[in-house]
Amino acid sequence: MRKASVIFIVAHVTLGLALPGFTQTTPYFQGKTITLVQGREPGGTGALRVQAAIPFLRKYLPGEPVIVTQFMPGGGGRKATNYIYRNVKPDGLTIGNVGSGLIANAVLGSVGVEYDIDRLIYLGSSNSTAQYVFGSVAKLGLDNLGKLRAHSGLRVGAQTVGHDIYINGRLFSWLLGLKEPRFVTGFSGPELDLAMQRGELDARANIPDTILQRSPEHVEKKLVNYHAIIQIPKDDRHPHAAFNQLPELESFTKNDQEKKILTLFRTFRLVGSPYILTPGTPSEIAAIWRAAMNKTFQDPAFLKEFKKLSADDATPLTPEAQEKAIKDIPRDSEVIALFNKLAGGEPLPPR
Numbered sequence: 329m330r331k332a333s334v335i336f337i338v339a340h341v342t343l344g345l346a347l348p349g350f351t352q353t354t355p356y357f358q359g360k361t362i363t364l365v366q367g368r369e370p371g372g373t374g375a376l377r378v379q380a381a382i383p384f385l386r387k388y389l390p391g392e393p394v395i396v397t398q399f400m401p402g403g404g405g406r407k408a409t410n411y412i413y414r415n416v417k418p419d420g421l422t423i424g425n426v427g428s429g430l431i432a433n434a435v436l437g438s439v440g441v442e443y444d445i446d447r448l449i450y451l452g453s454s455n456s457t458a459q460y461v462f463g464s465v466a467k468l469g470l471d472n473l474g475k476l477r478a479h480s481g482l483r484v485g486a487q488t489v490g491h492d493i494y495i496n497g498r499l500f501s502w503l504l505g506l507k508e509p510r511f512v513t514g515f516s517g518p519e520l521d522l523a524m525q526r527g528e529l530d531a532r533a534n535i536p537d538t539i540l541q542r543s544p545e546h547v548e549k550k551l552v553n554y555h556a557i558i559q560i561p562k563d564d565r566h567p568h569a570a571f572n573q574l575p576e577l578e579s580f581t582k583n584d585q586e587k588k589i590l591t592l593f594r595t596f597r598l599v600g601s602p603y604i605l606t607p608g609t610p611s612e613i614a615a616i617w618r619a620a621m622n623k624t625f626q627d628p629a630f631l632k633e634f635k636k637l638s639a640d641d642a643t644p645l646t647p648e649a650q651e652k653a654i655k656d657i658p659r660d661s662e663v664i665a666l667f668n669k670l671a672g673g674e675p676l677p678p679r
Contacts, residue, residue: 355390355391356391356420356613356616359391359393360394362422362423364382365400366408366424367406367408368401370399373640374425374601375399377637378425380634380637380638381454381630384624388623388624404433404438406440409443410442411424412604413448414443416606418606418608420613423451423603423604425603426604428597428600430445431602431657444607445654446654448604448607450650451617451618452622452645453645453650454600455600455642457560458535459558460557461533461535461554461556462532462554464552465524465527465529468530473555476504477507478507482506483509483512484510485512486515487515487516487517488514489513489673490672491513496558497533499589500533501676502679503590504555504580505679515529521542521543521546536557547570556576556577557575557577558576562578578590585666588660589667589670591658599654618647621646621647622647
């Protein structure tokens with residue numbers, strides 16, 4: 329009798345989960361339709377990343393529910409996140425996928441944020457790691473740090489104020505100690521390279537893989553001198569010899585506040601494009617979602633499909649690691665104010 333009771337309890341927990349909608353024979357998600365709200369326009373890289381994941385999420389969610397997508401662009405992800413946070417029933421049948429601006433907008437106090445990042449439930453991301461390098465035109469002859477620092481008025485190109493590459497260029501310029509750099513915006517990514525070739529710009533921040541794919545001659549013919557690298561995570565070295573020996577930008581920081589600035593920046597990128605659930609979703613349902621995400625991220629077929637659709641390798645961040653990174657992000661008002669100055673259009677602050 330004692331043995332039979334144990335078997336009955338195990339079966340009840342496994343099949344029933346003691347949640348509304350669960351029975352002893354039917355998984356919670358069976359016969360249900362899940363709405364996946366994306367905080368972006370259709371057709372871009374972010375949408376393709378989600379498209380790669382959907383069949384595998386359906387496979388690993390017990391009951392194989394139908395998953396439909398709803399696009400909700402606006403406010404750099406704020407509209408979609410506000411909707412998930414404020415308007416969605418916490419039953420696990422609606423989830424969100426929003427860009428990394430979800431975290432940055434909240435921490436930096438952007439207008440229009442109506443959600444609390446510490447109450448959202450995080451399910452991980454399929455993209456997380458990144459590297460950025462800072463390079464100057466080789467014709468300038470700035471082939472060491474001393475020459476780079478001595479050059480006054482270096483013209484650093486970017487797309488727009490606040491753009492990822494713009495903020496990178498400002499961080500490099502500030503921490504490397506450049507003398508009165510000038511920040512020139514209004515270019516697309518490829519146009520920045522052309523402007524450097526034409527002598528209209530002197531330097532820029534860029535992604536190493538983008539350089540190797542789009543402008544390999546910059547490395548092969550040594551048309552650009554590279555000075556430093558930002559690695560996300562910090563110990564994630566780039567495999568190419570042109571970049572893996574560069575000093576990490578944090579080695580140029582002078583104090584704890586400057587280290588926190590880089591931690592802010594790294595975390596904004598590390599969290600990738602988070603999948604999120606509404607606060608108050610039962611822990612049992614959240615656990616099912618997290619298990620499905622982890623299984624998806626580990627599935628070789630998913631990694632292949634991700635590469636096929638987005639042309640990039642997946643760099644998954646588990647729900648647990650994502651939640652910890654967000655919890656540990658610096659929230660000091662002085663650090664946030666300084667980061668906003670670095671990301672804005674004002675002259676670089678003194679060090």
